[in-house]
Amino acid sequence: MKGSPQVTLFAIALLVLSMACSMLLLRQLDKTRPVATLQETLFISSPKVLQRMSLGYSGLLADIYWTRAVQYFGGHHVAGAEHYNLLAPLLEITTTLDPHLLPAYEFGSSFLTAQPPNGAGMPEKAVELMENGIRNNPSEWRLYFNLGFIYYMELKNPNKAADAFIRGSKLPNAHPLLKVMAARMADAAGDTLTSQMMWKLTYDTSTDKLVRANAAAHLTALIVDAQVGELESVVARYQIVSGRTPATFSELVRAGMLMGIPIDPVGNPYILTPDGRVEVTDPDKLPFIKMGKPLGYKAPDLPKLPTD
Amino acid sequence: MNTRILNIASNTFREAVRDRVLYNLIAFALLMSGAAVLVGQISIDIERLVVINLGLTAVSLFGIVIAIFIGIGLVSKEIDRRTLYTILTRPVRRWEFIAGKFLGLAGTLTVNTICMAVGVFAALLYVSHKFQQSDAWILVALYFIVLQFVIVTALALLFSSFSSPLLSAVFAFCLFVIGSFSEDLRGFARMATGIQHWLATGAAYLVPNFSALNVISSVAHGQAVSSQLILYNTAYALTYTLMSLCASVLIFERRNLK
């Protein structure tokens, strides 16, 4: 005699049904709001005001904004945005609320700098972020490294880069390569080996998945550039020696100028064009390469996001 | 059946009114007038922004507080005063009682919000001397706020049907805070791995999604709200409320009223 059985059964059925419906509707709601507007994600765009309003819970709030920054970036990245307008403000707020949140600085260094659609294309903002980070965390050698990286790679300013590397190298726990890179800044900019060193250092010492993936892709591109360059110079030598353009790589192998059929880092064979150029088979898999792109190749169009 | 539920609902409304709940409107009116006058003296261009942001946030917060404080006592007060015993010994079923209490409080909050809406629009008129086309979206924002109240009421009632007022208030308040960050909770869930991922995902689905119901800032900037969002939010609020009420009924049906 424990209550009315009909009511109990009906309530249980209705409970299960409504639970299922609410979960489905949650997913629909998520889709209807894929990109929060500037106003909503930030709500209060001034970091200082936000910090004062956070009543001492700024650590938690920083984590929340950090999550939002990653979600925002991830969401945009997949869809191929032209702008990442919110990334800089989000990272600014995050690091104002928690100046010691190192992953945020690292993320900003990679993805504020990179050009769209891979990043926001705002290297100056990245520099600002790094300088901020250095002020709050003066003994983190990675921040100096990132700063120099940005100056060298994107802003093409080897002097400022050297400056940053030197400052960083003075720290007790600095990576030994910092000194080396400072030295190399004196030589010509655009030096592949220097670039390779920097990307490799980023890849080796970062813990963020996205940042490492980005670095790996750049390293692969550098390898391809080097390989394509070398292969094309071999082809040129053959032309001089034999007076004609080789038709396949096998000819070069038979002529003793190549060890074997060359394969690119993603496992596809290189292609030798009739006019003596070397191209990659699948350029979509190798973003960031400068050489070896087939003629007339255009990067694929990713679905456009509404601008924020 | 319906008349009994409506009777209980109207008595709950009467109780709230006679308990001087509606006096909160006075505090609200003072707040809005003060803000309107102050803002009129500061810079140009953002008065509307401030009035709408402040007004809607105040409506939301006042209402949540009322929803929690009255909601937690909906069942426990009736037990303390022994009135529940005289009601359930009449031809009133236990689930009708729950439904009636819920409708009563939800109705009270709706009336309260309508009064406050008048205050917000009055302050807006004072500050910018005319209405804009986009001000219609303020009504949508208010509608979403009422949906929030409905959910919080259902949750407070759920807790009231089995736990003490203090605990109920704590639980309801926690759920409100977490629910306001539910989209971030889902973000955490996506970034986490292993057990934390499943726990966070489970929590993210069970916790009410208040972040989707909060369009205050976009409405303050005069942006439209998509009709799809309105549709989904309404459906979601209704199904979530239904879920909570069913749970309340199930618990209340089996409870020994000592």
Next chain:
Amino acid sequence: MSAIEILGLEKTYSVGFWRKKLKCALKPLQLSVEEGEIFGFLGPNGAGKTTTLKMLMGLVYPTAGSARILGMEINDPRMKAQIGFLPEQPYFYDYLTARELLEYYGRLSGMASADRSKKVGEMIERVGLRDSADVQLRKFSKGMLQRVGIAQAILHNPRVIFLDEPMSGLDPIGRREVRDLVEQLKQEGKTVFFSTHILSDAEALCDRVAIINLGELLRVGSISELTANVRGKVEFVWHGKTIPAALNQLGAECHISGETVRAIVNEANQDAAFDVIRRQQLRLISFTPVRTSLEEYFVAQVKPNGASAGGGA
């Protein structure tokens, strides 16, 4: 068909958070009450009276057993339309007036609106609240609240009325009024089942009583049955101030008040006592058999725990 049939209702609670201990609030109870009776449910505090009542009202679910009221099941709404209940020490909705409260209850009981207002007015008159009908309940005294409580219990003209400690907290006048009301209900052919620990009220009103202690039913019967003069005493009253020593030997309890002496002896010693009084030539004023009062019976049943016999000795 009995008005109330209790068939083995039982309630055990499990107490404690971690290690659940079983606490028995009511042992299996078998009882029936006929229509038109005034039935008293007596017991000390914590005996299980309120638990029983709440199980009959469907507020608490029994661990075992069942009950029927007017032949219908406990949670049947049709049955509920025919019963009224007054809980112990109610507060009601203090923001309502008496009239509003009764209107509300009337609506919930499904009374039609024209009929309702008339009945509410009648009820207010009947319980003597005419002057305070439109005063908020928060201003009511305990006695007035009790009267409102009875009003809501009988408003919809139920056939069976359940009252939980209806006289508690009332002054003698209030008690008298409630007693008169219950008598009236009996005249109208209604069944009244009420629990109390005030024995004089039960003695005055009830046709039958049940005595319950520590969750167990000890005795059921009419007042006269329970206080049947088995272990009766007799009372002698004579003029004077002397108490013969012989009477003391018979185990008499004597009280001197003014110019008269009262002596109470066991019935068994009645004749011997007569002899003593005659020999002493005392001026006998009266000789009355004293029945055991319900109170004495009750205490005898309840007090010596293990020794409380199920049958009257």
